[in-house]
Amino acid sequence: MKLSRTLVAVGLAAMTASAAYAQDFALRFQSSDPSGNPNFELKQEWAASVEALTNGRVTVEMLPVNSIVQHTETQDAVSAGIIDGHITDTSYFTGKDAAFGLIANPVGAYGSPSEMLNFIEYGGGKELMNELLNPYGLQFIGATTPGLEAFISKVPLDGVDDLQGLKMRAPEGLVQNVFQAAGAAPVNLPGSEVFTSLDKGVIDAADYTVFSTNHQQGMHDVAGHPVYPGFHSMPLVEVSINKGTWDSMPADIQAILEMSVRDFARNMTGQLAMRDAVAVAEANANPDITVHNWSAAERARFRAIAKSQWVDVAGQSENAQRVYDVLTGYLTEQGLLAE
Secondary structure: OHHHHHHHHHHHHHHHHHHHHHOOEEEEEEEOOOOOOHHHHHHHHHHHHHHHHOOOOEEEEEEOOOOOOOHHHHHHHHHHOOOOEEEEEHHHHOOOOHHHHHHHOOOOOOOOHHHHHHHHHHOOHHHHHHHHHHHHOEEEEEEEOOOOOOEEEOOOOOOHHHHOOOEEEOOOOHHHHHHHHOOOEEEOOOHHHHHHHHHOOOOOEEEOOOHHHHHHOOHHHHOOOOEOOOOOOOOOEEEEEEHHHHHHOOHHHHHHHHHHHHHHHHHHHHHHHHHHHHHHHHHHOOOOOOOEOOOHHHHHHHHHHHHHHHHHHHOOOHHHHHHHHHHHHHHHHOOOOOO
8 A cells, every 4th residue: 555655646746747847848939920921830830840849848839920029129039038939030130230141141152941051050050140149148949941032023134234223122131232232222121011012113023032932922913023043042040049948948858949940941941942843833834924044144143242242241240250251161161152
């Protein structure tokens, strides 16, 4: 009888401890994408995978853009503990340090998602991100990207010369600087206003997102000259968490979260690339849409302009110079910097 009571007591204690442990990491992450967007749906899948991989020890509530704070305020909100983490384009924080803009989207640097993800994982990018984020109270877990973004346009674009005077939407920071240097007239508009601005003629083109998402959202109905494959922008989408929360986590949970983000990146880039292929086929079959594919020579011209802007950004802060040095070192070592 005593043995049975002891076993019951131990079992109850273990259950109580397990239940308490499972409640330690109920997290809220805010996304930079709206509900219903394909990117947001993939982020919800990641949140569900975290709960499954940790056997319920970590739960993540994925919130759409602007749920708690504006998309440009999530870094401060994570630091303050208002939200636990975010999945967002790092370039939104360029105003704090030019380094964020350079590492987030070194326009023209990469030819594929794998080149960027290899830089983050194996080329020094992950360490750079934590050097940038830790002073703000955040810990970088890992990165994903939707892939090389297509370009939306109402007018034919077949090379750099066609960008002259083009009224276009581009996010502030390096992306906007590069297009301005190439002769375009970029303006900063939120993604939610891209369709309406194109439809009303406020802009004639836009740097927005990948081809399939543009197509799904009807962008090509009002702008029938998309450029694909993408030649310019591929944003780094960071998955970061409050550093105090991260430091309180046991090593196995930290390892699981890092692994889950690597899998998330493969899931996002793979699924969106497959959707792009389907959407491009649909667009090519539509007589009202003309898909433009820039020549290698024109892509090289644009990249040369972009590289000049990397140098300008590098001179804006010590951190930006460090990002430039590590990034160009990686690109050179991998044979990716030559024209």
